[in-house]
Amino acid sequence: MSEYLVLIYENEASWANANGETAGKMMAEHESFGQNNASKLRGGNALHPTSSATSLRRDASGKLLITDGAFAETKEALGGYYVIEAADLDEAIAIAGQVPAAFGGVEVRPIRVFD
Amino acid sequence: MEAAVALAYQSEWAFVLAATIRVAGDIDVAEECVQDAFSKALIMWPKVGVPAKPGAWLTTVARRRAIDVLRRQSTHDRLLTDVVYKDDEAKEIVGNDSLIADDRLRLIFTCCHPSLSIETQVALTLRLLCGLTTAEVARAFLVSESTMAARLTRAKKKIKTSNIPYRVPTETDLPERIEAVLSVVHLVFTTGHTAPTGVDLMRRDLVERALELARMLRVLLNDDAGVAGLLALILLTDARHKTRTGPDGSLLLLSEQDRNQWDAKAISEGIDLVHEALRQSPAGRFALMAAVSAVHAESPSWQETDWTQIIALYDLLLVSWPSPVVALNRAVAVGIARGPEAGLEALAQLVPESQLSDYNYLASARADFLRQLDRRDEARAAYLEALTQCENEVERAFLERRVAELDQ
Numbered sequence: 186m187s188e189y190l191v192l193i194y195e196n197e198a199s200w201a202n203a204n205g206e207t208a209g210k211m212m213a214e215h216e217s218f219g220q221n222n223a224s225k226l227r228g229g230n231a232l233h234p235t236s237s238a239t240s241l242r243r244d245a246s247g248k249l250l251i252t253d254g255a256f257a258e259t260k261e262a263l264g265g266y267y268v269i270e271a272a273d274l275d276e277a278i279a280i281a282g283q284v285p286a287a288f289g290g291v292e293v294r295p296i297r298v299f300d
Numbered sequence: 301m302e303a304a305v306a307l308a309y310q311s312e313w314a315f316v317l318a319a320t321i322r323v324a325g326d327i328d329v330a331e332e333c334v335q336d337a338f339s340k341a342l343i344m345w346p347k348v349g350v351p352a353k354p355g356a357w358l359t360t361v362a363r364r365r366a367i368d369v370l371r372r373q374s375t376h377d378r379l380l381t382d383v384v385y386k387d388d389e390a391k392e393i394v395g396n397d398s399l400i401a402d403d404r405l406r407l408i409f410t411c412c413h414p415s416l417s418i419e420t421q422v423a424l425t426l427r428l429l430c431g432l433t434t435a436e437v438a439r440a441f442l443v444s445e446s447t448m449a450a451r452l453t454r455a456k457k458k459i460k461t462s463n464i465p466y467r468v469p470t471e472t473d474l475p476e477r478i479e480a481v482l483s484v485v486h487l488v489f490t491t492g493h494t495a496p497t498g499v500d501l502m503r504r505d506l507v508e509r510a511l512e513l514a515r516m517l518r519v520l521l522n523d524d525a526g527v528a529g530l531l532a533l534i535l536l537t538d539a540r541h542k543t544r545t546g547p548d549g550s551l552l553l554l555s556e557q558d559r560n561q562w563d564a565k566a567i568s569e570g571i572d573l574v575h576e577a578l579r580q581s582p583a584g585r586f587a588l589m590a591a592v593s594a595v596h597a598e599s600p601s602w603q604e605t606d607w608t609q610i611i612a613l614y615d616l617l618l619v620s621w622p623s624p625v626v627a628l629n630r631a632v633a634v635g636i637a638r639g640p641e642a643g644l645e646a647l648a649q650l651v652p653e654s655q656l657s658d659y660n661y662l663a664s665a666r667a668d669f670l671r672q673l674d675r676r677d678e679a680r681a682a683y684l685e686a687l688t689q690c691e692n693e694v695e696r697a698f699l700e701r702r703v704a705e706l707d708q
């Protein structure tokens with residue numbers, strides 16, 4: 186068994202423009218996803234939009250630089266994640282493929298284990 | 301003796317590697333163990349003679365070595381238990397041909413996993429299933445050996461860290477995954493059949509690897525129509541290989557080739573396979589492409605070619621696979637069947653397709669129709685456009701000759 190991080194990337198503008206009905210539908214879909222895959226889920230959260238993000242870097246002198254916004258500007262932004270357990274990548278893909286992501290998609294990343 | 305080992309290397313490599321991966325659970329470890337086994341063969345076979353089943357011999361040696369390696373690497377009891385279990389498997393497997401055959405299927409499905417890029421799928425397939433050296437794979441991609449070595453290392457790392465399973469996909473996934481494998485083998489074939497760059501028209505080594513892979517798939521997936529279709533396509537297309545260039549190395553068109561020199565045996569086998577493949581409904585794309593090739597193969601001459609049937613086949617192909625390349629081939633067929641004006645009209649509908657803009661056959665097809673209509677200036681411009689996009693020396697020479705003829 187391995188763990189995978191399922192990162193949800195979606196276009197934030199589409200989300201902002203979505204009406205209450207769409208948002209409600211999405212919530213319901215996430216709930217269904219959670220119920221259908223309960224035994225495989227190890228965690229997960231929705232994130233506030235990138236407008237609420239704060240990024241930290243160090244400059245050449247080692248000073249901490251704090252900036253407003255996400256670390257990298259991308260067309261689709263990270264909006265949430267799930268941690269899942271799966272026997273192999275095929276199973277991980279089968280689960281991740283059920284994650285609702287109407288305005289984008291998901292990335293499946295294996296979680297690294299250090300012995 | 302070295303010849304016997306070399307022969308075994310060529311024909312048994314995939315067999316042995318695939319079986320060893322299952323025991324080793326790691327492609328790199330398995331590769332090393334297989335190399336060791338072949339080295340051992342070079343030492344032992346002169347003393348004990350070439351075994352009746354070289355593949356089984358090599359597999360046993362490689363797997364034993366893999367178990368040794370695992371035992372030494374492992375410090376956990378749990379892992380040892382797995383290893384012991386696999387050792388028992390090893391004893392029964394060597395005697396069971398079908399289980400060994402399954403391992404090659406496992407391997408090719410792993411190499412062609414959708415989470416790997418297409419180039420990576422092709423590179424892994426050439427290296428692990430065809431046994432090409434890293435240098436030879438690098439040459440197929442026209443990159444340096446170190447670049448290819450890094451690419452293969454990254455690929456194997458991805459297989460390991462993301463845990464791509466070493467197995468034949470489940471029934472639900474199988475059709476799509478078989479399609480992916482067929483695409484990879486087809487890509488190896490087309491790259492070899494008309495090399496995109498270089499001095500020769502064809503790269504026989506890649507064509508032969510593709511044919512081997514298609515035959516292997518035919519044995520392992522005997523009732524799959526797509527596999528039958530792909531093997532048919534390769535056989536029928538490659539049946540013409542001796543006639544594609546003239547004695548001076550120049551390109552010969554289908555209309556100019558001596559059909560008596562086509563490989564009749566390959567054509568006969570190909571046609572049987574096409575009939576089999578076409579029994580699946582709806583027809584698969586390789587079956588349809590093979591059927592087009594079959595129409596040419598069965599036609600005693602260029603003049604007697606049944607273009608109506610070819611156009612109909614392309615129409616069918618476009619329904620399920622609206623690829624601009626297929627549309628281009630159809631447009632060329634239309635031009636031959638109904639005249640160059642009709643051909644130009646069909647081509648004009650394609651031009652907006654950005655995918656084709658770098659594909660020199662679009663420009664050269666247009667050039668040829670214009671040439672037939674004696675619209676010399678336009679034809680010359682089109683041939684020159686094709687030349688800017690063409691990197692194969694034999695094809696370039698052909699296009700340059702056409703330009704020269706226009707100026708006469």
